[in-house]
């Protein structure tokens with residue numbers, strides 16, 4: 001009996017899983033996950049990702065057991081693992097989702113498809129979110145997204161029939177970081193992987209934490225509690241985008257009904273839930289760009305910006321940025337919190353990236369890789385597009401050069417966030433906290449922080465770096481070549497609804 005394989009990748013769930021539902025309806029399935037050394041060894045992968053992945057795999061395994069099946073793990077390159085299974089047992093079909101991952105996974109999918117075609121094995125691939133394969137025109141994307149989100153969540157199959165036990169198909173053990181050839185995780189994951197954790201996280205947001213999402217999402221002091229925090233669950237597919245959209249709409253409906261029946265409902269909920277859904281659309285909007293142009297991972301989406309920063313990379317500045325030692329407390333607090341395993345919100349991610357790209361004039365690729373390893377929710381499609389956007393190299397988005405001091409004043413006015421992550425500045429009064437270099441020598445002694453000894457002096461001068469970056473980026477953007485290229489970028493990737501592309505929140 002040839003095997004019908006359900007190949008899990010970043011779709012680690014049993015509900016709203018089109019390929020699992022389709023395969024289970026046809027007959028016995030081998031549910032397979034393959035640890036791929038080339039992905040585990042890639043420069044965007046971190047041991048913390050492996051920890052979250054393993055927790056999610058364990059959760060999927062127990063869900064499949066409940067449905068009468070199990071998750072079989074293998075380690076190896078693809079399609080070699082499939083070739084081996086085919087030789088031993090025969091494969092009748094492969095079911096999987098359309099993944100939009102990094103370049104390695106893109107090439108891997110092409111290899112698998114080519115091998116399966118040559119071997120005469122059908123590959124059934126299903127969309128798993130609002131990203132559209134072979135999208136013919138960006139004009140159609142929004143309507144397709146809406147249509148997909150209107151479809152009901154696909155129920156978990158009542159049963160996933162298992163392949164006969166006498167085939168004795170063995171599973172590899174869970175891969176440890178040592179076996180994967182990785183270093184020990186630097187920190188514990190800020191969130192644990194798994195289906196139940198994903199549901200709990202979403203529900204606690206929709207029922208309790210999300211009320212002030214709209215107004216509290218930008219401050220690092222409030223965002224950790226007020227944002228949904230579902231991103232790692234979406235990245236590994238413990239939860240689908242459609243499930244999140246559907247749960248958000250149900251909650252909105254419930255609140256409207258309560259209001260209509262005379263119960264007082266805080267109006268902040270309505271704005272927050274609408275904003276939440278628009279972010280879920282952004283999720284797919286950004287991944288669509290990588291789907292349509294996989295080289296976005298390496299190359300400027302707008303080639304007119306090529307050569308702008310590549311030859312000026314200051315390694316010493318990059319190191320200071322990586323270590324949270326730039327002398328800009330808001331920037332350093334963000335980086336140090338990430339290094340300690342915490343999560344940071346959109347605005348602070350944007351500021352970190354903008355500081356690297358503008359103040360330090362670093363090309364986005366190395367900072368992006370570094371952040372990819374620090375973000376538990378690293379999602380290539382969103383990540384590289386955001387890193388390019390915050391560096392000003394798309395030509396179609398507003399240029400935003402964040403002032404770290406301004407962000408500190410707006411988002412951390414009492415200095416709670418800075419003092420937590422930059423303890424050298426503990427004794428510095430609020431008014432100097434964002435720019436401690438303004439303290440006189442006498443004050444530095446008085447407040448217990450000597451600049452240059454206890455905390456670094458700013459590695460660049462804000463005004464000078466800001467003006468220079470502004471001048472260079474606008475000059476590049478205003479060239480005829482950049483404008484022509486921007487037109488092409490807009491046609492291919494631009495949102496047809498302004499609200500989808502505007503990164504401001």
Ligand SMILES: Cc1cc2nc3c(=O)[nH]c(=O)nc-3n(C[C@H](O)[C@H](O)[C@H](O)COP(=O)(O)OP(=O)(O)OC[C@H]3O[C@@H](n4cnc5c(N)ncnc54)[C@H](O)[C@@H]3O)c2cc1C
Nearest residue numbers: 227228229230231279280283346349350377378379383386
């Ligand atoms: C430089 C940079 C890099 C980023 N890298 C990633 C990444 O690797 N993975 C990732 O999921 N997000 C990334 N983001 C977007 C955003 O910061 C995170 O999605 C968000 O902070 C995750 O927290 P949350 O789940 O609480 O989001 P919420 O605010 O609760 O939003 C709900 C969901 O909407 C989506 N979303 C929210 N904001 C955005 C956005 N601006 N763009 C696209 N989708 C969005 C996410 O899927 C998120 O889980 C990046 C942003 C920047 C500026």
